[in-house]
Amino acid sequence: MNQTIEHVASYYAHSANAAPARPPLAGSVRADVCVIGAGFTGISTALHLAEAGYKVAVLESARVGWGASGRNGGQIVNSYSRDMDVIERRHGREAARLLGGMAFEGGRIIRERVERYRIQCDLKDGNVFAAHTAKHLAELRAKEALWRRFGHDALERVDQAGMRRLVDSDQYCGALLDRWGGHLHPLNLVLGEAAALESLGGVIYEQSPVREVVPGAAAMVNTDAGQVRADFVVVAGNAYLGDLIPALAEKTLPCGTQVIATEPLPEALARTLLPGDNCVEDCNYLLDYYRLTADHRLLYGGGTVYGARDPGAIERLIRPKMLKTFPMLERVKVEFAWTGNFSLTLSRLPQAGRLGDNIYYSQGCSGHGVTYTHLAGRILAEAIRGQSERFDAFAKLPHYPFPGGQLFRVPLLTLGAWWYGLRDRFGW
Numbered sequence: 001m002n003q004t005i006e007h008v009a010s011y012y013a014h015s016a017n018a019a020p021a022r023p024p025l026a027g028s029v030r031a032d033v034c035v036i037g038a039g040f041t042g043i044s045t046a047l048h049l050a051e052a053g054y055k056v057a058v059l060e061s062a063r064v065g066w067g068a069s070g071r072n073g074g075q076i077v078n079s080y081s082r083d084m085d086v087i088e089r090r091h092g093r094e095a096a097r098l099l100g101g102m103a104f105e106g107g108r109i110i111r112e113r114v115e116r117y118r119i120q121c122d123l124k125d126g127n128v129f130a131a132h133t134a135k136h137l138a139e140l141r142a143k144e145a146l147w148r149r150f151g152h153d154a155l156e157r158v159d160q161a162g163m164r165r166l167v168d169s170d171q172y173c174g175a176l177l178d179r180w181g182g183h184l185h186p187l188n189l190v191l192g193e194a195a196a197l198e199s200l201g202g203v204i205y206e207q208s209p210v211r212e213v214v215p216g217a218a219a220m221v222n223t224d225a226g227q228v229r230a231d232f233v234v235v236a237g238n239a240y241l242g243d244l245i246p247a248l249a250e251k252t253l254p255c256g257t258q259v260i261a262t263e264p265l266p267e268a269l270a271r272t273l274l275p276g277d278n279c280v281e282d283c284n285y286l287l288d289y290y291r292l293t294a295d296h297r298l299l300y301g302g303g304t305v306y307g308a309r310d311p312g313a314i315e316r317l318i319r320p321k322m323l324k325t326f327p328m329l330e331r332v333k334v335e336f337a338w339t340g341n342f343s344l345t346l347s348r349l350p351q352a353g354r355l356g357d358n359i360y361y362s363q364g365c366s367g368h369g370v371t372y373t374h375l376a377g378r379i380l381a382e383a384i385r386g387q388s389e390r391f392d393a394f395a396k397l398p399h400y401p402f403p404g405g406q407l408f409r410v411p412l413l414t415l416g417a418w419w420y421g422l423r424d425r426f427g428w
Helices: 041-050 082-092 093-100 105-117 135-147 161-167 186-197 267-273 309-325 369-384 389-395 405-426
Strands: 027-036 056-059 125-130 154-160 174-183 203-205 209-215 219-224 226-235 254-263 279-282 288-292 298-305 335-342 351-356 359-363
Touching: 027 041, 027 219, 041 056, 041 186, 041 226, 041 359, 041 369, 056 226, 082 093, 082 135, 093 389, 105 174, 105 186, 105 369, 125 135, 135 154, 135 174, 154 161, 161 174, 174 279, 186 203, 226 369, 254 309, 288 309, 298 309, 309 335, 351 369, 351 389, 359 369, 369 389
Parallel strands: 027 056, 027 226, 056 203, 125 279, 226 359
Antiparallel strands: 125 174, 154 174, 209 219, 219 226, 254 298, 254 335, 279 288, 288 298, 351 359
């Protein structure tokens, strides 16, 4: 019998809205679509399909939102990890046009879901890209011009003198404020979306790791205690897919990021740290990111490693970063520290595609998962419904395997993190 797997001891799990424990799959089930993974990608896809009248079954190896969807920084960051200028340079003007037309859609989908289903997830507007150097400022000017070219006008450049109305720190020389960005409680968002799915007849089976996917006109998805027979399968495991489908595993690398959350701060202090209550990420290659929670904690994340770390090691890694940004928090206690994996691709662009005629997948958000996964759910659902132009814009991008295979992926990540850390330190 499988061991029951609960959420990691994060701030999000501590403050999660009440949600039922769903039983595991037992016996045979028939569905129009079987979705593997109950994170943002899987639940978003399932919800779009259920809204269109499809019978959907979701299989989750642990709990809804157990992976990256319930552990991330909770930031709504627009576009992709590689922006439209890189897409145009690498893949042509048409690819940039198609992907650029979707670059700001994920955040809109989130807001639509929150409003339609009245999801309580502490949603707030505003995302700040903070610059440490003149080089960063030049990059932000270019980002603003690029995003405006693709129709995004809710942007404001801020000089060093104006930074104090955004962040009470002397670490920055300017910023770009994206009012279409924002932040939220990600675990409560995915729990609310799961409840919305169930209200439309979708079924979620927790504690049901998938052991095998058997292709066919009606594919079979097998667990230890049951199977789902479905016309379509959506593989949405991302960094927690493991080796279920080796052809997908070789094209992504699970990378860990670490997060801490302080004890609740006095409200006046919290408002001083981030007067606009925006979320912030800096412009380093190995970036730091932070925001306030609804109960006035500072949630601070950063770093990139392979795999998990114990809470003490996470605090030792992240607390100095927090204090460099906010020295006034020296005496503040850290109450939560956790880690989670996200899925990185070699190109840093997300991957979507088909395996055969009826097995679809999306993976490799590369750090932009909160927004991209919600877009992915929509385009996967569109493709299953026979409208594949937007899905194919991603599917046509080359999906490169990591060189060296499984054996060398981790050493390459370590070397890359060291190199980018040097670039951040010396401003290269």
